[in-house]
Amino acid sequence: MSPNLLDVLSNKTYYLYNESEDSIVMRDPMSTVEGSKTLATLRNRATLESARAAGLLGDAKDARVAGRVSSALVAAAKRRAGLSSDTDVIEIALARLALEDDFGARLVRNKGSVPRELNIEI
Numbered sequence: 188m189s190p191n192l193l194d195v196l197s198n199k200t201y202y203l204y205n206e207s208e209d210s211i212v213m214r215d216p217m218s219t220v221e222g223s224k225t226l227a228t229l230r231n232r233a234t235l236e237s238a239r240a241a242g243l244l245g246d247a248k249d250a251r252v253a254g255r256v257s258s259a260l261v262a263a264a265k266r267r268a269g270l271s272s273d274t275d276v277i278e279i280a281l282a283r284l285a286l287e288d289d290f291g292a293r294l295v296r297n298k299g300s301v302p303r304e305l306n307i308e309i
Contacts, residue, residue: 227269231279238282252277 238244264276 224269227267231268231270234279234282234286237286241286243282243285252281 235244261273261276264280265271265273268276268279270276270279
């Protein structure tokens with residue numbers, strides 16, 4: 188992904204989590220079950236919008252994914268994501284995996300690259 192696209196996706200995600208009408212609920216999402224559902228819904232929407240913006244989602248669902256996994260894993264994923272459909276869980280999971288960035292690896296790789304004598308005025 189290009190750096191500009193990452194900026195756009197980051198800004199869109201920030202807006203969804205911090206500037207939406209539901210931001211009061213999201214500041215303390217664990218206080219109620221409804222808050223957790225709202226947060227999961229917003230997180231899912233942000234993931235799908237980011238995937239769509241990156242060109243990963245289109246109108247046609249033309250691929251089939253099949254496999255065997257633990258029913259406990261599927262149930263936990265559905266509960267956590269606030270979803271009831273296996274297809275929706277797979278779509279969200281694949282989108283999150285495809286959009287995952289390498290920030291941690293880049294951060295570690297850049298360790299020591301800023302000169303100690305640089306005055307950053309904090």
